[in-house]
Amino acid sequence: MAAQTKPRVLVSDKLSETAVQIFRDRGIEVDFEPNLGKDKDRLLEVIGQYDGLAIRSNTKVTEKIIAAATNLKVIGRAGIGVDNVDIPEASKKGIIVMNTPFGNSITTAEHAIAMMFAVARQIPEANASTHAGKWEKSKFMGVELYNKTLGVIGAGNIGGIVCDRAVGLKMKVVAYDPFLSEERATQLGVTKVELDELLARADFITLHVPMTDKTRNILSRENIAKTKKGVRIINCARGGLVDEDALAEALTSGHVAGAALDVFAVEPATESPLFNMPNVVCTPHLGASTTEAQENVALQVAEQMSDYLLTGAVTNALNMPSVTAEEAAVMGPWIKLAGHLGNFAGQMTEEPVRAINVLYDGAPSRMNLKALDCAVIAGILKSANPDVNLVSAPIVAKERGIKLSTTTQEKAGAFDGYIKITVVTDKRERSLAGTVFSDGKPRFIQIKGINIDAEIGEHMLYTTNEDVPGIIGLLGATMGKNGVNIANFTLGRSGVGQDAIALLYLDQALDQKVVETLEGTGMFQQVRPLKFEVA
Incomplete structure (x- = not known):
């Protein structure tokens, strides 16, 4: 039987010798070239040899670099900022991007x-x-x-x-x-x-x-x-x-x-x-500039990358939940749905969140609930803090005193499974639910107890109103006058003349002046533009 090849890591920015030694002590081959990150042509030439890349801010991990990184499995950023990494491209290639959000x-x-x-x-x-x-x-x-x-x-x-x-x-x-x-x-x-x-x-x-x-x-x-x-x-x-x-x-x-x-x-x-x-x-952006902080993030990223390359453990990942490869194939669409539900609630909630209650029905109830929980929490918190990710979300929620409770049940409705979240604040409870169709696409199926069937797009508009004639025409005419194309239009109501909602999937972001125009009609209780990451 052939000996297993040791993982190989390139350190292309200035990390401490102690951090580099962590890789060696863990049995990982490491090439320490602290100035290589500044030479993009040389980096492009050699990156295909490595399983891991440890960086600070000088190395620019572009789409071109990622395309050449044929063996790369993980990028570790010693620090919090990852503007120098093309995370969407890394995600497409299955490369995990980690940072060290609490070291500074x-x-x-x-x-x-x-x-x-x-x-x-x-x-x-x-x-x-x-x-x-x-x-x-x-x-x-x-x-x-x-x-x-x-x-x-x-x-x-x-x-x-x-x-x-x-x-x-x-x-x-x-x-x-x-x-x-x-x-x-x-x-x-x-x-x-x-x-x-x-x-x-x-x-x-x-x-x-x-x-x-x-x-x-x-x-x-x-x-x-x-x-x-x-x-x-x-x-x-x-x-x-x-x-x-x-x-x-x-x-x-x-x-x-x-x-x-x-x-x-x-x-x-x-x-x-x-x-x-x-x-x-x-001062010239010195917030993280101490010997201790720079050492801490270097040591932390070396440990995180080593753990992943040797055991598959994922810590502080920006683009992946802590799930196995087998789970990821099945759970991917449900993780997206959980994030969309949380993000919807987060964009609608301006007061402090006290509790998050999640119901998993049918298919998702048998999945890795921890990862799904993380996606819900991250979605809720992301509107206020875009740095929150699937790994850091539970930590941030705990810091803010947010209580999480989950319930599972066997299939109880028309769908193979669904997720329902309820966000609790001092003033109200807000509930919404969604499912994943057989095509793998997440859908919203209930808002405020009102049943709907809404496709999820990057740009959306949510309105609430009393169920009266003219709302559809008003929304359509306003969008048309302002050059906004409607890709999908979903309506729902609790009963004749009672509470009604509309969810519009738009081809572009909505200008604030359009929102103000709708609010000025006096026909709506709420007019809220929404944005979702659907890639």
């Missing part, structure tokens, strides 16, 4: 705290002045952090660490996060508030949310105007969360007393309206 958390949180101290005491300017031979003691009058109110926008992994550190500094902490439960807030020692209250109360504001359509310019000109005069703003999360022009104007007027930014809307940031302004501290 403490480092990034500490940088935010350091930036808060720096702007509170004007340390960078005082340092420059003193180095210049001046002694301007009276010029740099700072403020204490003690007993001040810190507003934390986003109390997830990093934001939660910031809350903990701020409480230790004896600050009063208020947090805005739609997914923060009262139990988790109590555990952190913070007060959960709405965004407007946070803006009005906070002496310091720090941001710790991902960049989404909902969070883009969350500190807009309008919201900055709602802040307390003399507020100081810190952003070590993502560029684009703060309107930089509006912030510069507020600093000039004196409404904002200071700001500290580690991230910018355009990076590398070679110019900005905030540069060279008094009491504005700027």
